[in-house]
Amino acid sequence: MDLRNIDLNLLLLFSYIYKERSISRAAIKLNLSQSAVSNSLAKLRERLQDPLFTRTSRGMAPTLRAKQLAEPITQALDLIQNSLKNKEAFDYSISDRTFIIAVEDYGEAVILPRFIDWLSVVAPNVRIKIRPEPSLALKEELEKGQVDLALDYFVLEEKKFHNHCVMTETLLSMTRSEHPEISEKLNLDTYLKLRHVALIPRSKTMPMIDLALAKRGLQRQIAVEVPHFLSMPFMVQKTNLICTLPKRMATLYSDYFQLRLHTPPLRIPQFPIYLIWHESLQEDVGHKWLRNSLIEICQRL
Numbered sequence: 128m129d130l131r132n133i134d135l136n137l138l139l140l141f142s143y144i145y146k147e148r149s150i151s152r153a154a155i156k157l158n159l160s161q162s163a164v165s166n167s168l169a170k171l172r173e174r175l176q177d178p179l180f181t182r183t184s185r186g187m188a189p190t191l192r193a194k195q196l197a198e199p200i201t202q203a204l205d206l207i208q209n210s211l212k213n214k215e216a217f218d219y220s221i222s223d224r225t226f227i228i229a230v231e232d233y234g235e236a237v238i239l240p241r242f243i244d245w246l247s248v249v250a251p252n253v254r255i256k257i258r259p260e261p262s263l264a265l266k267e268e269l270e271k272g273q274v275d276l277a278l279d280y281f282v283l284e285e286k287k288f289h290n291h292c293v294m295t296e297t298l299l300s301m302t303r304s305e306h307p308e309i310s311e312k313l314n315l316d317t318y319l320k321l322r323h324v325a326l327i328p329r330s331k332t333m334p335m336i337d338l339a340l341a342k343r344g345l346q347r348q349i350a351v352e353v354p355h356f357l358s359m360p361f362m363v364q365k366t367n368l369i370c371t372l373p374k375r376m377a378t379l380y381s382d383y384f385q386l387r388l389h390t391p392p393l394r395i396p397q398f399p400i401y402l403i404w405h406e407s408l409q410e411d412v413g414h415k416w417l418r419n420s421l422i423e424i425c426q427r428l
Contacts, residue, residue: 135207137167137170137171137174138200138203139157139204140157140164141168141171141179141193141196142200143157144180144187145180145189145193145197147186148185148187148188149186150165150187168180175196177192177193178190179193180193202272202273205225206272217412217413217416220249220250222250222253222413223252224253224254224413225254225255226256226275226276226414226417227255227256228256228257228258228276228277228278229258229259229265229274229276229279230258230259230277230278233278233373233375233376233400235257236356236376237375237376237428238278238424238425238428239257241424241427241428242420242424243255245420245424246420253417258274265277265279269283269288272407272408275408275414276402276403276417276418277404278293278400278401278402279401280398280399283403286406288404289403289404289406289409290401290402291402291403291418291422292400292401293401293402293422293425294426295397295398296374296375296400297373297398298335298336298371298372299371299372299377299378299388299391300318300370300371300377300388300389300390300391301370301371301372301377301380301388302321302367302368302369302386302387302389303363303364303365303386303387304385304387306369306387307367308321308367313392314392315393318369318393319347319348320348322348322350323347323349323350323351323368323369323371324349324350324351324353324358324359324363324369324370326352326353326354326356326359327353327354335395335396335398336371336391336393339393339394339395340393343393350368356373356376359380360380360384361384363386364384364386369389371391402421402425
């Protein structure tokens with residue numbers, strides 16, 4: 128279908144009917160007559176070759192096609208609206224803008240809970256949609272505006288992406304509190320003797336702990352590989368396994384699961400965590416407020 132055949136006002140009308148599930152309520156919101164909204168809906172139905180909404184006892188129910196269109200239309204309208212606003216017009220205290228953040232489970236466990244708690248006070252109507260983790264399509268999603276910000280361990284090298292180091296981390300190991308093979312201090316011999324829970328590799332880069340071991344011609348015994356750090360405390364809580372993960376996350380989990388923390392018996396360099404965004408949002412006043420606020424929260428952790 129040629130986009131030139133679609134009136135932008137019809138998409139706005141679609142958005143209101145989808146939210147309200149009512150032609151009459153959509154008409155009130157749009158300051159139009161009910162017949163005008165009905166006539167415009169008929170035009171949109173003809174353009175898209177789909178009824179879009181069917182009348183039920185509970186209101187106008189969206190068809191499958193309407194459900195598929197709802198999110199991209201809403202995002203497109205939000206993008207247009209935000210682009211037309213004056214640069215000084217963003218008021219976070221009343222804004223209901225939605226931001227999409229892609230994070231690894233580190234960011235989801237350590238950073239975002241503090242950030243969301245702060246947001247609930249200063250910007251109660253701002254909505255955050257959390258993507259499970261940065262994917263292979265992250266570059267494209269940032270370029271298309273499908274993701275506003277990403278938290279990751281690796282930078283995106285191209286000039287069109289901004290990478291800001293928000294914090295640095297190191298590693299800690301965890302075992303159950305009454306582990307029979309560890310006394311006061313975890314030594315290298317014991318570390319190599321124990322069986323480990325490890326994260327399934329997410330890239331071709333060797334995990335930090337394995338890289339440190341490999342430099343000494345050593346490797347750990349991996350008994351279990353898991354997709355997320357959160358799986359690790361469950362694995363070690365009732366077994367004699369050991370896991371190694373980022374320090375702030377380990378501290379958080381050790382308190383909750385009553386686990387014992389150990390400094391890995393190797394020299395581990397600090398590693399950075401980056402906040403990433405596309406250059407198209409560099410001067411967006413709402414985005415600038417969001418990322419600066421998130422950077423400030425990270426620096427307090």
